Amino acid sequence: MKYVIGIDYGTESGRAVLVDLEGREIADHVTPYPHGVIDEVLPESNVKLEQDWALQHPRDYLEVLATAVPAVLKKSGVNPADVIGIGIDFTACTMLPVDVFGEPLCFKHEVKHRPHSWVKLWKHHAAQDEANLLNEIAKKRGESFLLRYGGKISSEWMIAKIWQILNEAPDIYEQTDLFLEATDWVVFKMTGNIVRNSCTAGYKSIWHKQEGYPNREFFRALDPRLENLTETKLRGDIVPLGTKAGELTNEMAAMMGLLPGTAVAVGNVDAHAAVPGVGVVEPGKLVMAMGTSICHMLLGTEEKYVEGMCGVVEDGIIPGYFGYEAGQSAVGDIFAWYVEQGVPAYVKEAAEKEGIGIHEWLEKRAAAYKPGETGLLALDWWNGNRSVLVDTDLTGLMVGYTLLTKPEEIYRALLEATAFGTRKIIDAFVESGVKVEEIYACGGLPQKNRLLMQIYADVTNHPIKIAASKQTPAVGAAMFAAVAAGKENGGYESIVEAAKKMGKVRDEVFKPIRENVAIYEQLYQEYVKLHDYFGRGGNNVMKRLKSIKENVGLKESVNINI
Numbered sequence: 438m439k440y441v442i443g444i445d446y447g448t449e450s451g452r453a454v455l456v457d458l459e460g461r462e463i464a465d466h467v468t469p470y471p472h473g474v475i476d477e478v479l480p481e482s483n484v485k486l487e488q489d490w491a492l493q494h495p496r497d498y499l500e501v502l503a504t505a506v507p508a509v510l511k512k513s514g515v516n517p518a519d520v521i522g523i524g525i526d527f528t529a530c531t532m533l534p535v536d537v538f539g540e541p542l543c544f545k546h547e548v549k550h551r552p553h554s555w556v557k558l559w560k561h562h563a564a565q566d567e568a569n570l571l572n573e574i575a576k577k578r579g580e581s582f583l584l585r586y587g588g589k590i591s592s593e594w595m596i597a598k599i600w601q602i603l604n605e606a607p608d609i610y611e612q613t614d615l616f617l618e619a620t621d622w623v624v625f626k627m628t629g630n631i632v633r634n635s636c637t638a639g640y641k642s643i644w645h646k647q648e649g650y651p652n653r654e655f656f657r658a659l660d661p662r663l664e665n666l667t668e669t670k671l672r673g674d675i676v677p678l679g680t681k682a683g684e685l686t687n688e689m690a691a692m693m694g695l696l697p698g699t700a701v702a703v704g705n706v707d708a709h710a711a712v713p714g715v716g717v718v719e720p721g722k723l724v725m726a727m728g729t730s731i732c733h734m735l736l737g738t739e740e741k742y743v744e745g746m747c748g749v750v751e752d753g754i755i756p757g758y759f760g761y762e763a764g765q766s767a768v769g770d771i772f773a774w775y776v777e778q779g780v781p782a783y784v785k786e787a788a789e790k791e792g793i794g795i796h797e798w799l800e801k802r803a804a805a806y807k808p809g810e811t812g813l814l815a816l817d818w819w820n821g822n823r824s825v826l827v828d829t830d831l832t833g834l835m836v837g838y839t840l841l842t843k844p845e846e847i848y849r850a851l852l853e854a855t856a857f858g859t860r861k862i863i864d865a866f867v868e869s870g871v872k873v874e875e876i877y878a879c880g881g882l883p884q885k886n887r888l889l890m891q892i893y894a895d896v897t898n899h900p901i902k903i904a905a906s907k908q909t910p911a912v913g914a915a916m917f918a919a920v921a922a923g924k925e926n927g928g929y930e931s932i933v934e935a936a937k938k939m940g941k942v943r944d945e946v947f948k949p950i951r952e953n954v955a956i957y958e959q960l961y962q963e964y965v966k967l968h969d970y971f972g973r974g975g976n977n978v979m980k981r982l983k984s985i986k987e988n989v990g991l992k993e994s995v996n997i998n999i
């Protein structure tokens with residue numbers, strides 16, 4: 438029997454699974470990142486971060502390799518010689534500057550107190566000014582790539598993040614040999630090879646299979662200092678998913694408890710790896726990776742332009758198809774915010790008394806309400822809007838409070854708001870001619886909250902199939918590892934073959950309930966009105982509030998060394 442290991446690098450933790458080549462999960466292990474999300478002060482130096490920053494510590498990623506891989510080997514009792522490959526997926530665009538040796542700049546004593554030397558996590562939103570200007574310039578120049586990204590390049594992505602570094606810390610930019618996606622950096626640490634994957638290059642760095650990166654004139658128009666960016670600090674081969682990036686080095690093999698020479702697949706993105714993870718390798722099947730955020734993944738046979746989607750990339754998910762991605766920047770994060778910041782003490786006490794978590798307590802009570810019964814309606818923009826408005830300056834909103842409003846009603850309205858956000862994305866796809874016939878869900882949320890899944894089925898009016906695995910992206914990453922290992926070593930010829938054998942969903946399906954669908958249709962139409970009014974310039978109050986807040990903050994802030 439042969440095995441493969443997949444590691445899913447999430448926002449808070451790294452999750453490893455060891456699976457056999459039929460997709461059976463033999464063992465898993467979760468390693469929380471020791472430093473988590475760094476959004477207040479830098480480790481060691483305690484330098485304060487500004488608003489909208491979100492960083493990570495690259496050493497935490499290595500900690501996952503050193504802890505989670507030996508743990509799954511030990512738990513499973515599998516002989517390391519029978520592990521034929523390892524693959525990883527990551528949040529993205531999570532990027533870092535490295536020196537000529539591939540070492541992260543934040544490891545250097547001289548610059549570790551500088552925020553720009555650290556890993557910028559996908560949800561670092563402080564490059565919005567750069568993103569706005571980039572979009573303005575690209576639009577003025579009539580750059581056709583904008584269409585592939587729904588009309589806007591996000592501040593979460595590579596070019597905006599790099600430009601922020603150049604603007605605010607030009608010396609850090611100068612010292613950088615390469616800007617890498619974290620997924621490519623971890624693969625480099627395992628193999629010694631710097632290989633960029635076509636998925637992050639396509640979705641996050643404006644790279645196109647036929648056209649390559651935008652041309653030098655575009656980058657010069659942004660800033661003359663960026664003119665050579667793609668040949669210098671973004672240089673490197675870009676290869677398709679499933680390619681073997683190299684083999685485990687002696688040093689890393691010893692650290693991870695595997696054999697040197699084990700095949701390592703090129704890096705991938707968490708949500709994208711989840712698609713084959715649920716066995717989806719054809720068009721019409723929307724896969725939602727539901728966790729802190731939601732990524733919506735869809736395959737198509739043509740390159741269509743959809744408003745506000747995150748991108749369409751040829752071979753970006755499954756070779757042979759155009760992969761579409763859309764998303765919501767906060768979903769589980771909104772529920773977490775409410776549980777941590779919004780619920781009264783009596784809820785916490787009651788949940789404790791019942792011996793259940795606060796989410797479970799709220800879910801139980803919220804489930805007793807019918808759609809529309811709370812009288813509440815919310816916009817799901819607690820962390821900005823990623824699709825279809827692509828604007829991180831938008832913020833949250835709830836309408837309909839009364840003196841009788843209860844915490845569980847607010848919780849239910851938040852669950853519903855995120856479902857409406859997903860419905861808006863589905864509508865955008867369908868209106869642009871990209872069909873959505875079935876919905877699949879994976880990630881932590883479908884395993885944790887049944888009410889949420891029923892609401893999604895009712896709001897979208899589609900049955901929802903749930904991934905069999907709790908670690909679907911990791912299983913998908915393991916499938917790509919099987920492809921990287923190759924058939925001759927007991928793996929698979931292609932990801933389609935691997936997905937057919939290894940991808941699995943549960944028997945239970947969440948089906949829409951007719952009465953609920955009808956009421957949610959009415960509520961959704963109200964959501965769309967609020968969405969367009971606050972999101973399309975009818976009332977820019979959210980942006981004005983943010984700017985007032987920033988100005989007040991600026992006056993108060995001490996000189997922060999970025």
Ligand SMILES: Nc1ncnc2c1ncn2[C@@H]1O[C@H](COP(=O)(O)OP(=O)(O)O)[C@@H](O)[C@H]1O
Pocket residue numbers: 447448449450727728729730768769770771772773774796797880881882885886889
């Ligand atoms: N019972 C629950 N209902 C709804 N959301 C939950 C529940 N339990 C945890 N969450 C949220 O799920 C998110 C974590 O999702 P998960 O898929 O495990 O992680 P990640 O997004 O890092 O991959 C957190 O934002 C958390 O607030």
Ligand SMILES: O=C(CO)[C@@H](O)[C@@H](O)COP(=O)(O)O
Pocket residue numbers: 447448527528529530559640706707708726727728729730731732762764
């Ligand atoms: O943006 C992407 C993928 O393109 C994700 O990595 C990002 O939303 C983070 O996902 P998680 O919510 O941590 O699973």
